[in-house]
Structures are given as structure tokens and as C-alpha cells.
Amino acid sequence: xxxxxxxxxxxxxxxxxxxxxxxxxxxxxxxxxxxxxxxxxxxxxxxxxxxxxxxxxxxxxxxxxxxxxxxxxxxxxxxxxxxxxxxxxxxxxxxxxxxxxxxxxxxxxxxxxxxxxxxxxxxxxxxxxxxxxxxxxxxxxxxxxxxxxxxxxxxxxxxxxxxxxxxxxxxxxxxxxxxxxxxxxxxxxxxxxxxxxxxxxxxxxxxxxxxxxxxxxxxxxxxxxxxxxxxxxxxxxxxxxxxxxxxxxxxxxxxxxxxxxxxxxxxxxxxxxxxxxxxxxxxxxxxxxxxxxxxxxxxxxxxxxxxxxxxxxxxxxxxxxxxxxxxxxxxxxxxxxxxxxxxxxxxxxxxxxxxxxxxxxxxxxxxxxxxxxxxxxxxxxxxxxxxxxxxxxxxxxxxxxxxxxxxxxxxxxxxxxxxxxxxxxxxxxxxxxxxxxxxxxxxxxxxxxxxxxxxxxxxxxxxxxxxxxxxxxxxxxxxxxxxxxxxxxxxxxxxxxxxxxxxxxxxxxxxxxxxxxxxxxxxxxxxxxxxxxxxxxxxxxxxxxxxxxxxxxxxxxxxxxxxxxxxxxxxxxxxxxxxxxxxxxxxxxxxxxxxxxxxxxxxxxxxxxxxxxxxxxxxxxxxxxxxxxxxxxxxxxxxxxxxxxxxxxxxxxxxxxxxxxxxxxxxxxxxxxxxxxxxxxxxxxxxxxxxxxxxxxxxxxxxxxxxxxxxxxxxxxxxxxxxxxxxxxxxxxxxxxxxxxxxxxxxxxxxxxxxxxxxxxxxxxxxxxxxxxxxxxxxxxxxxxxxxxx
Numbered sequence: 001x002x003x004x005x006x007x008x009x010x011x012x013x014x015x016x017x018x019x020x021x022x023x024x025x026x027x028x029x030x031x032x033x034x035x036x037x038x039x040x041x042x043x044x045x046x047x048x049x050x051x052x053x054x055x056x057x058x059x060x061x062x063x064x065x066x067x068x069x070x071x072x073x074x075x076x077x078x079x080x081x082x083x084x085x086x087x088x089x090x091x092x093x094x095x096x097x098x099x100x101x102x103x104x105x106x107x108x109x110x111x112x113x114x115x116x117x118x119x120x121x122x123x124x125x126x127x128x129x130x131x132x133x134x135x136x137x138x139x140x141x142x143x144x145x146x147x148x149x150x151x152x153x154x155x156x157x158x159x160x161x162x163x164x165x166x167x168x169x170x171x172x173x174x175x176x177x178x179x180x181x182x183x184x185x186x187x188x189x190x191x192x193x194x195x196x197x198x199x200x201x202x203x204x205x206x207x208x209x210x211x212x213x214x215x216x217x218x219x220x221x222x223x224x225x226x227x228x229x230x231x232x233x234x235x236x237x238x239x240x241x242x243x244x245x246x247x248x249x250x251x252x253x254x255x256x257x258x259x260x261x262x263x264x265x266x267x268x269x270x271x272x273x274x275x276x277x278x279x280x281x282x283x284x285x286x287x288x289x290x291x292x293x294x295x296x297x298x299x300x301x302x303x304x305x306x307x308x309x310x311x312x313x314x315x316x317x318x319x320x321x322x323x324x325x326x327x328x329x330x331x332x333x334x335x336x337x338x339x340x341x342x343x344x345x346x347x348x349x350x351x352x353x354x355x356x357x358x359x360x361x362x363x364x365x366x367x368x369x370x371x372x373x374x375x376x377x378x379x380x381x382x383x384x385x386x387x388x389x390x391x392x393x394x395x396x397x398x399x400x401x402x403x404x405x406x407x408x409x410x411x412x413x414x415x416x417x418x419x420x421x422x423x424x425x426x427x428x429x430x431x432x433x434x435x436x437x438x439x440x441x442x443x444x445x446x447x448x449x450x451x452x453x454x455x456x457x458x459x460x461x462x463x464x465x466x467x468x469x470x471x472x473x474x475x476x477x478x479x480x481x482x483x484x485x486x487x488x489x490x491x492x493x494x495x496x497x498x499x500x501x502x503x504x505x506x507x508x509x510x511x512x513x514x515x516x517x518x519x520x521x522x523x524x525x526x527x528x529x530x531x532x533x534x535x536x537x538x539x540x541x542x543x544x545x546x547x548x549x550x551x552x553x554x555x556x557x558x559x560x561x562x563x564x565x566x567x568x569x570x571x572x573x574x575x576x577x578x579x580x581x582x583x584x585x586x587x588x589x590x591x592x593x594x595x596x597x598x599x600x601x602x603x604x605x606x607x608x609x610x611x612x613x614x615x616x617x618x619x620x621x622x623x624x625x626x627x628x629x630x631x632x633x634x635x636x637x638x639x640x641x642x643x644x645x646x647x648x649x650x651x652x653x654x655x656x657x658x659x660x661x662x663x664x665x666x667x668x669x670x671x672x673x674x675x676x677x678x679x680x681x682x683x684x685x686x687x688x689x690x691x692x693x694x695x696x697x698x699x700x701x702x703x704x705x706x707x708x709x710x711x712x713x714x715x716x717x718x719x720x721x722x723x724x725x726x727x728x729x730x731x732x733x734x735x736x737x738x739x740x741x742x743x744x745x746x747x748x749x750x751x752x753x754x755x756x757x758x759x760x761x762x763x764x765x766x767x768x769x770x771x772x773x774x775x776x777x778x779x780x781x782x783x784x785x786x787x788x789x790x
Contacts, residue, residue: 011213014055062098086221110157120151125199158263163228164221173215180210229259268364293339316354347372449614453664461605468565476562568654580607587638595627647769660711665720704750718763
């Protein structure tokens with residue numbers, strides 16, 4: 001028997017057996033002699049104790065009248081079922097238990113001498129409302145479905161928690177209203193249903209102690225441990241805060257103990273990296289991997305034996321070892337048995353967490369007891385694996401977002417070909433944080449990389465820009481002078497003559513040469529000196545208003561100045577860059593498919609691009625010089641296509657400019673380093689800096705012994721220093737010439753020495769322009785080899 005110390009309820013509970021005894025009175029008068037005799041015996045046993053009919057609240061009387069109550073309830077609690085049924089007499093939703101079945105008594109005994117069973121209660125207010133629902137149903141006659149499950153949470157003899165769900169038989173309960181009871185109408189019930197959590201309103205409609213409950217209920221229970229464990233596992237796994245929870249793993253371990261009904265059980269987890277084909281530790285409080293033991297990561301075929309590798313990675317099925325020691329001896333100390341044996345693990349289930357046949361990780365359930373796990377109880381995991389998979393998928397997505405956030409913060413946008421290395425560093429960075437360290441994001445370096453550089457430059461663009469500015473300024477100043485001339489003729493004020501003089505002086509400056517400060521100087525002069533005068537003239541001289549309004553209509557709102565020729569220039573530059581970049585970006589897609597490489601491009605007055613290719617750039621592909629040769633041949637074709645694109649675009653542009661194209665061939669490999677402060681890749685080391693020097697200076701270089709610039713309209717220039725590079729590119733040009741990319745006009749020249757750089761040569765190949773707008777076929781190095789065989 002247990003007692004209950006709850007305070008405020010809408011029902012005053014009186015324990016009474018009157019309703020049951022009334023049924024026995026009818027049976028005693030029935031025709032079945034056996035049943036009638038039994039009923040009379042029960043009634044006779046109760047007769048000396050009228051309080052058992054009248055009802056009582058003192059639970060101590062349950063112990064005092066225990067023997068009589070047992071006789072009264074003997075039909076409801078059959079002795080032949082007592083060893084199997086889990087049941088007891090009770091009060092509804094109260095922690096009062098008496099006349100328990102033998103099996104329930106044993107369950108309570110195994111829980112310990114000091115254990116007191118209590119119904120699981122999430123919220124006391126909900127218990128009050130549940131009692132109100134019983135009153136509304138049985139007294140007021142309104143049927144409400146407000147059911148929620150109640151459980152007894154009881155440990156077994158080994159300390160493993162079991163859950164027993166309670167189902168009440170209320171056949172022997174009677175309700176009586178007190179003077180506090182109210183007459184509820186339909187509108188009152190509707191109002192309560194609209195506010196199911198408003199305890200104050202429920203207490204107002206159905207006050208405390210407004211009803212008397214007379215009788216008892218029979219609490220039938222069944223072991224719902226597996227179902228409840230599944231529910232708890234699901235709840236823990238879908239919890240949004242599990243990453244930050246200090247008790248997540250320990251709580252999950254305890255739940256799995258209940259799920260398997262095993263005291264000796266531990267839970268671990270290993271993440272799987274498909275990119276590296278390795279298992280990785282997940283860092284966090286109480287997170288452990290029994291597969292990895294003390295390692296942070298391990299290659300899969302080294303962490304597993306052939307059989308476990310096949311089951312986990314290929315078949316995505318459970319791998320169970322009932323006796324680790326036996327398999328450790330058979331395998332002569334190989335993995336994974338070595339790690340398990342070192343940790344004292346005797347039995348294990350490795351459960352693959354996979355989605356769409358892709359392994360995400362491995363759930364590790366281990367025990368220090370031999371034969372604890374087997375192929376039968378492992379199948380219980382089928383019920384929870386969908387929730388585990390969902391949680392891992394979500395966790396993986398969260399980690400991906402976190403990795404992206406770290407990379408975005410530390411490195412900005414990263415090219416896809418090298419993103420894998422930044423991911424590795426970001427994962428290390430995150431794991432160090434989870435270990436409690438204060439990590440820094442290490443610089444990313446790629447060694448033994450071959451560079452390719454190219455540019456398509458809009459020639460004489462600075463002169464064209466200056467010319468457009470000069471023309472706009474001259475037109476604007478001329479318009480201003482015309483208005484001032486008209487004002488002087490109208491009024492003859494000396495101030496107008498002085499302004500005309502200053503306008504003419506500015507026009508002379510613009511006409512001679514455009515200085516760096518000329519444009520700003522004229523802008524300030526117009527804003528501070530001319531505009532106020534024009535506002536005055538518009539307001540006070542109607543005859544000048546029209547020509548001033550005409551002048552103002554030509555002022556561009558975005559630049560607040562004349563913007564006609566400059567607009568044509570800017571449109572030309574922007575459209576040219578847009579078209580050239582579109583060609584380059586589209587061609588990059590096919591180039592990356594040939595072999596991954598780092599690519600970056602810049603828009604200036606034209607387009608520059610850098611490519612880096614080598615073994616360290618790729619994560620899982622083997623580099624061969626064939627791919628470098630292929631990329632060089634690809635670059636030649638793309639540069640020709642960009643030239644052809646501009647050739648066809650030029651007649652439609654507002655300003656007629658020319659473009660020149662150049663490729664730099666660098667014979668030796670170098671290292672590139674991602675500069676964290678500048679957020680971009682740069683060559684690494686003093687020796688490699690020579691490459692950057694050449695890049696910055698060659699487009700302004702001259703042919704040796706002449707005053708002729710190296711780059712020239714209509715020619716693709718390839719700069720190099722080694723004879724082998726010359727022969728290689730002549731071979732490419734010869735091949736592409738046969739495909740309609742170049743004319744026969746091919747020349748080799750030497751460059752004047754640049755500051756710090758000598759010995760450079762260049763091939764200048766005249767481009768054969770194609771008036772058709774469609775792109776030519778891109779030929780590969782293999783095509784070249786086939787052509788050479790012919």
C-alpha cells in the first residue's frame with residue numbers, strides 16, 4: 001500500500017467498496033447457488049466493518065483492513081492470474097496503491113525497500129484538469145476525449161528502468177456533487193474546451209472539492225518499456241539542443257539500457273567521411289567511439305576486418321560480435337577486435353546509419369558481458385534506426401552549415417576544386433573548439449602546382465576613358481558659357497563676365513590635357529559657383545529659363561554631371577567584360593570535368609584569369625602531365641573564342657576599341673598559399689614571387705630592339721622562357737591552325753629585359769576570326785595526339 005500527499009483536487013476521494021458490494025448483494029439473491037454462496041461469504045466478511053461501505057480518506061485504514069479488502073476483491077484479483085497480471089486497486093490519478101497482484105508486488109520488491117512508486121506527472125495542473133474531464137463525462141454527461149497515458153517508472157533488480165503503462169477500470173466509482181458544484185451549460189463546456197490550459201478558468205467552473213468520488217479503480221498495468229524507450233530515444237534525437245546538451249549521451253545511454261533491458265550497456269558513435277573513406281570521432285561531452293578507441297580518425301579498411309567492412313559499408317547491415325575475445329584470438333589481434341578487446345568490450349553491435357545506401361556513421365552499442373548481444377536482440381534496433389538516421393542527417397546538415405559559416409568567416413567564397421581542403425581545416429577548427437581549445441584557422445597551402453595565366457585586355461582603354469571625359473566636360477562647359485553669355489548680354493553684370501573668363505580657362509585646361517584633378521575641380525566649380533547663379537536666373541529672368549532648363553535636363557542624376565560619352569565608354573567596357581566572362585565561365589565547366597583545378601578571374605578593363613593544376617589540388621584523383629597539357633590546349637582555344645566573341649560584338653558597341661590577348665607559360669611548379677588577411681590565393685615564397693613579377697609587367701613590355709609593344713590587336717601572344725615550352729605551344733598552334741583558329745602568320749620574338757627578369761621569348765600567332773557567332777569545338781590533347789599520328 002502507498003499513500004498520496006496531493007493537496008488541491010476537484011474531487012474528494014473516498015475509498016469505498018459499496019458499489020462492488022451492492023453487486024454481490026444481487027448475486028447472493030441469484031439462482032446460481034455456488035456464486036450466491038460465495039457472495040454471501042464476502043458480504044459476511046465485510047459486515048463487521050461498515051466504514052468499508054461508507055468510505056474513508058485515511059489510507060492507514062487500508063493496512064488495518066487489508067485481509068477483508070483482499071476477500072472483497074478476490075474476484076477482481078484472481079489468484080490463478082496473480083503471478084502473471086500486473087494490477088492493483090487504486091484511486092484515479094493518485095499515488096494510492098493497495099491489494100496488488102503477486103507479480104506487481106515482486107516488481108516493487110525488486111525495485112528496493114525504499115522505493116515508492118509514483119505516477120509520472122508532467123504538470124500538476126494537467127492532473128487537476130484530467131479529474132475535471134472525468135466529472136464532465138460522468139456527471140454532466142458531456143463526452144470528452146482528453147486521454148493521456150500515465151506510467152509507473154520502476155527499476156528492476158539490476159537498476160534498469162522499466163515503464164508500466166496504467167489503464168484504469170472505473171466500474172466501481174460513483175460521483176456526488178457537493179454544495180460547491182456549479183450547474184454547467186454547453187457554453188461553459190465550450191469555453192473550457194477553448195482554453196484547455198487555463199487552470200484558473202477550470203477551477204472557476206469546477207472548483208476544488210466540488211465533487212466527491214466514492215469507490216476505487218482497478219489499475220491494470222503492462223510493461224511498455226520498449227515503446228516508452230523508443231519514444232524517449234525519438235524525443236532526445238529530435239531535440240533541437242542536443243549539440244549543446246551536457247547530458248545528451250548519458251541520457252541516451254540510460255534509455256538504451258531500458259530499451260534492451262540490459263544494465264551493462266554503453267553507446268558510442270563514429271561519423272563516416274565519404275571523401276576520406278574514414279571513420280571520425282564526434283567531439284562533445286560524453287561522446288565516445290569504441291570503434292576508434294583513442295584515435296580521432298581511422299581509414300575504414302584499417303578500422304574494420306573484411307567481413308565488418310562488407311556488412312557496414314557495402315551492405316549497410318548490422319555487424320554483431322557476441323564474443324569479442326573469440327574473434328580477437330581468431331584474427332590474431334586485428335581490427336576492430338583489437339580496439340574492442342583493449343577497452344574490455346566483450347559483446348558489440350555495430351549498426352550502420354545510412355540513407356539512400358550512403359553510409360553516414362555507425363552506432364556502437366557495446367557491453368562488457370559476453371554474448372550480451374546477438375542477431376535476435378539486434379533486430380530491436382529496427383524500430384529506432386529511422387529516428388537515428390533522421391537525427392544524424394540533421395546533425396550532418398547542421399555541421400555542413402557550421403563548416404560553411406567558418407569558411408565564409410575565415411576565407412570568404414572558395415573555389416569548388418579546393419573546397420575540400422578548407423572543409424578539412426574547418427572540421428579541425430570546430431573539433432578543437434569542442435575540445436575546449438582556442439583554435440586558429442591554419443593557412444591553406446598547395447605545393448608542386450603548375451600555373452597558367454591569361455588576359456584579354458582592352459587596349460588603350462585609359463586613353464578612351466580620358467577622351468570621353470574630356471568630350472563630356474567640353475560640352476558641359478560650352479553649354480554653361482552660352483548661358484552666361486546670354487545673361488551678360490541681358491544684364492551686363494561684371495560677375496557674369498568673370499564667370500565666363502573662368503569657364504574659358506577650364507575649357508583650355510581640358511582641351512590641352514586631362515589632369516587627375518581636373519574633373520573634380522570642374523565639378524566643384526559648377527556646384528558652388530555656377531548652379532547658384534543658374535537658380536537665380538531661372539527665378540528672375542524668364543527669358544533665360546528655357547535654355548537653363550534644357551541644360552539641366554542633360555545632367556545625369558547618378559553622376560550629377562554630363563554623362564554622355566562616358567556612358568558610352570562605360571557601357572562598352574561593361575558589355576565587353578560581361579561577354580568575355582560568360583565565355584570563360586562556361587568553358588570552365590568542361591575544363592573542370594577534364595581534371596579539377598583552381599580557377600579565378602578578375603574583371604578590369606578586360607578579363608584576367610589564373611589557373612593552378614597539380615596533384616595536391618585534387619582530393620581523390622591522381623595528377624598526370626597529360627592534364628596540364630590538356631589545360632594549356634584548352635586555354636589557347638578559349639582565348640581564341642573570347643577574341644572571336646569580341647570581334648563579333650565590336651560593331652554593336654558605342655565605342656570602337658580593340659582587345660589584345662596574352663598567355664604566360666611558367667615552366668616550373670610552385671606553391672600557392674591562401675592569404676588569410678587578404679582572403680585570396682597567392683604564390684608562396686621568394687623564388688615563386690618571380691612569377692607574379694612577370695605577370696604584372698609583360699603586357700607593357702616591348703619586342704627586343706624595337707619600340708613595338710609585345711601585345712598587338714589580332715594576335716595571341718604566348719610568353720615563355722624554355723625551349724621545351726616553345727616546341728609544345730608551336731605544336732598546339734599548328735594543330736589549332738588546321739582547325740581554323742590561326743592563320744599562317746606565326747612569329748617568335750624576344751622581349752626587352754624587364755626589371756629583374758631577362759631571357760623571355762614569345763610566340764605571336766595571328767587569330768583567324770570567325771564571323772559566325774557559334775562557338776567552335778573544343779579540342780583535347782587526345783585530339784592533338786590523334787592528329788599527329790595521321
